[in-house]
Amino acid sequence: MQPSFNKNKAILSLLPLLTFVAIFLGSGLYLQSQGVDYAFYQLPAPVAILPAIILAFILNKTSINQSVETFIKGVGNNNIITMCLIYLLAGAFSAVAGATGGVDAVVNAGLSIIPPSLLLPGLFLIAAVISTAMGTSMGTIGAIGPIAYAVSVKTGIDPALMAGTIVSGAMFGDNLSIISDTTIAATRTQGCEMKDKFKENLKIAIPAAIVTIALLLYLTPAAQVVETKDYDILLVLPYAFILVLAVMGFNVFVVLLSGIGFAALMGFTGSYEGASFVKDIYKGFTDMQEI
Numbered sequence: 001m002q003p004s005f006n007k008n009k010a011i012l013s014l015l016p017l018l019t020f021v022a023i024f025l026g027s028g029l030y031l032q033s034q035g036v037d038y039a040f041y042q043l044p045a046p047v048a049i050l051p052a053i054i055l056a057f058i059l060n061k062t063s064i065n066q067s068v069e070t071f072i073k074g075v076g077n078n079n080i081i082t083m084c085l086i087y088l089l090a091g092a093f094s095a096v097a098g099a100t101g102g103v104d105a106v107v108n109a110g111l112s113i114i115p116p117s118l119l120l121p122g123l124f125l126i127a128a129v130i131s132t133a134m135g136t137s138m139g140t141i142g143a144i145g146p147i148a149y150a151v152s153v154k155t156g157i158d159p160a161l162m163a164g165t166i167v168s169g170a171m172f173g174d175n176l177s178i179i180s181d182t183t184i185a186a187t188r189t190q191g192c193e194m195k196d197k198f199k200e201n202l203k204i205a206i207p208a209a210i211v212t213i214a215l216l217l218y219l220t221p222a223a224q225v226v227e228t229k230d231y232d233i234l235l236v237l238p239y240a241f242i243l244v245l246a247v248m249g250f251n252v253f254v255v256l257l258s259g260i261g262f263a264a265l266m267g268f269t270g271s272y273e274g275a276s277f278v279k280d281i282y283k284g285f286t287d288m289q290e291i
Contacts, residue, residue, distance in 0.1 A: 012059055020052035079188045086188075087288045089256035090179035094134045095284030096260055097238050099276060100267030103143040105235035106130055111151075112231075119155065120216040123148060123162070124169040128209070131173025133239030135180040140170040157221055168212050175205050178246040179256065195249050232270060238263035 027048070028040035036042060057067045074080070097103075107126055114122030123144075131140040144166050152162040174180050178194040187194050242259035246252070264277045 015059065016052040016056040019055050020049045023051060024048040083184050083188050086179070086184045086252055086256070087181060088285050089253065089260070090135050090181075090184070090284075091286075091288035092281045092284035093179065093238075093242065093256050093259045093263065094136060094139060095280045095287060096267070096277065097134070097263040098139075098143065099280045100235055100238075100263055100272045101232070101270070102235045102238055102263065102266075103130060103134075104147075104229070105231040105233070106239060107144060107147050108229050108231040109233060109236055117220065118217070119151070120157070120161070120165050120220045121213045123151070124165050124172075124209075124213060124216055127166045127169025128173040128176075129239065131170040132177045133173075133243055135174065135177040135183070137167075137170040137174035140173065141166055144170075155221065161219060165216060172205055172209050172212075176201050178252070179242070184252075193249065194252060195247055198247065232266075234266045234269055238266055 024040075024043065024045055027043045031039035031042050053071070057064070057071075060067045060070070062070075106129065110122060110126040110129075114126075127140055127144055130144065131137050134140055134143075145163075148162050148166050149159060151157070152159045174182075176198055177183055178198055183194060183197060186192075187197050238259055241262050242255050245255045245258060250258075260281065264272065267277070268274075
């Protein structure tokens with residue numbers, strides 16, 4: 001009788017999670033079927049989870065005060081708070097490095113080095129480098145997308161093929177990034193080092209990247225020269241800086257705080273201003289709010 005009781009209890013304990021998934025995915029799928037743009041963004045996840053939390057309180061079968069205390073202990077868990085702080089700093093670094101012109105500098109530096117015959121593989125690698133350094137595939141796609149589209153129009157490359165190249169590179173880099181939200185969550189909950197997760201992911205991601213690059217080599221059209229804008233090589237350095245520190249095994253807080261300061265320092269060599277620096281840090285924080 002005891003195993004059956006435990007099984008029923010385990011099923012009940014999953015109901016809040018299943019409720020959240022049903023509400024969030026259900027609303028997204030319904031709105032998508034109605035042709036609503038950005039259907040899965042219409043109902044914010046923090047709102048969708050509220051009924052699930054209420055259900056968990058009901059199933060807990062203790063006093064409301066005890067349930068609230070348990071809930072707050074969960075929210076204040078060491079791993080949760082640490083992840084939140086890392087998320088905020090990762091958002092701040094991405095915002096500051098992007099605002100100083102780092103993304104444009106990396107793209108133009110890469111395009112100036114890549115031979116025209118290797119344009120698609122080169123853009124794949126550029127997207128991978130930026131995504132690895134920024135920790136966001138969507139942010140990388142948003143930043144490089146307009147530039148890549150302009151290149152596709154100039155060279156006659158199919159925009160769909162160009163989009164696939166950028167998305168593939170961005171996903172590859174996000175998979176390896178030490179400041180990606182998934183990496184932060186995985187390493188903190190499993191108690192492993194970020195550099196170790198990076199090394200393990202390389203074993204999985206590199207073979208896929210090699211196959212992708214080989215396909216892009218075959219699909220790259222006849223060589224055409226791509227015009228590049230002027231860039232400041234110093235603005236590329238912050239991305240390399242945090243990658244090197246992370247792989248060397250420095251504490252992630254040290255890596256991100258140093259990266260934010262270094263990105264700002266490189267920006268100050270140009271037209272970046274101190275007032276913008278403070279606002280960009282806060283923008284980076286707010287960008288991570290939903291996570």
